[in-house]
Amino acid sequence: VLQEPSTKRTKLVSRVTSLASLLPPVKTTPLKRIGQTLQRSISFRNVNHPCSAVTTPRASTGAASTGKRRDSKLWSETFDVRLGATQPLSPKEIKRQEAIFELAQGEQDLVEDLKLAKKAYHDPMLTLAIMTEQELNQIFGTLDSLIPLHEDLLSRLRDARKPDGSTEHVGHILTAWLPCLSAYTPYCSNQVKAKALLDQKKQDRRVQDFLQRCLQSPFSRKLDLWNFLDIPRSRLVKYPLLLREILKHTPNDHADRQLLDEAMLVVQSVVADINRQTGESECQYYKDRLLYSEDGQRDQLIEWSRTLSCHGELKNNRGLKLHVFLFQDVLVITRSVSFSDQPVSYQLCRQPIPIRQLDLEDLLDGEMRVGGSIRGAFSNSERTKNFFRVWYRSGGQLQSHSFQASDSFNKQQWINCIRQAKEAAALTGGQTGSGGQIGPVLASCSHLGQEKCKGDL
DSSP, X not given: OBOOOOOSOSOOOEETTOOOOOOOOOXXXXXXXXXXXXXXXXOOOXXXXXXXXXXXXXXXXXXXXXXXXXXXXXXXXXXXXXXXXXXXXXXXXXXXXXXXXXXHHHHHHHHHHHHXXXXXXXXXXXXXXXXXXXXXXXXXTTHHHHHHHHHHHHHHHHHXXXXXXXXXXXXXXXXXHGGGGGGHHHHHHHHHHHHHHHHHHTTSHHHHHHHHHHHHSGGGTTOOHHHXXXXXXXXXXXXXXXXXXXXXXXXXXXXXXXXXXXXXXXXXXXXXXXXXXXXXXXXXXHHHTEEOSSGGGOOHHHHHOOOEEEEEEEEOTTOOEEXXXXXXXXEEEEEEEOOTTSOOEEEEOSOOEEGGGOEEEEXXXXXXXXXXXXXXXTOOOGGGSSEEEEEEEETTEEEEEEEXXXXXXXXXXXXXXXXXXXXXXXXXXXXXXXXXXXXXXXXXXXOXXXXXXXXXX
């Protein structure tokens, strides 16, 4: 799910949705929250995710923050007062010019990175037969089609720049160009599958060696391949922020004002639509990866779900790792299973729990029974921290599951996601398949941290 980039901590529950999460896991993966597919990591940064709105959005992707950054340039460094300026610019106008320049500079950087991804990664792997053409098409998706799209905007912005380096009008350019962002729909919708296949192919020695050599080369700026593939999503969710900044410094009586207002509505609509479709694509992907040990586990609420609120790894009170999915109307508890040459699948280990019948309890640290012994309320043991419990009645029996999150932050994200899902279910009156989402899908799809689940497993 797509979300606007933010500076919030990136260790999140993966919230489904979106562009994304797809979005990049760490050892202690965060909850993946789909409502943020675009923003994060389709994230997508695919993290273990529960409320991935908590997904990690990044203008240059999460991992990118640890890589080498380009040398940034300010508009004021390019402005030549001798080439046309007749009077000093006001502080507000200078900020407006800086915002427009940042938009153009970002387009240039994006075009360079997209071309680099094709030239330094796609083409060599195809030529050296490190991957098949079909595999590369799945991983790179429609990336090629995005290059001329952004070259076009960059060209228009450059043409609008006056000899002195300033730009008077950009509103007409943006209102005409922004609808073209709909071309991102197939790219973002493919990210969850692309990430899964790339992770699978990284087990291949040749692929591993090639990617490692690239990572150590100066051209990569210490960013891995997925960082480059995730850059378009990160750029996409940044457009509303960039336009907002230009608007902020554009006077109400400026000829651009009305056009920029229209452009903002256009980009918000386009991003929201991409976010929705990306979230549905991610939801369907994980539904297809579910394995049922018996027909009784198949639940229409899963089939009817069009969105995945969040998902991620949790543990139970015995330390067993589980992967929990919070679809829009049902909670599904699974164990991840791997087959050779296949993406990870998820084996259901309990009956799905309808959200409308689910109750939630936040457990205090030290309150949880672990490994058959009672830990005192004042215990400092890490094993008794960050638990929460869900339960429901089925056939007259009370079934309970206790989950342990990787830390207090991810625990709270899971709790927030579940509460929001319950509120949404109450508002819809039990209607399913409505496609309603919790949070913005764009915020990528980041994974929820390694959450842990306990119960009668």
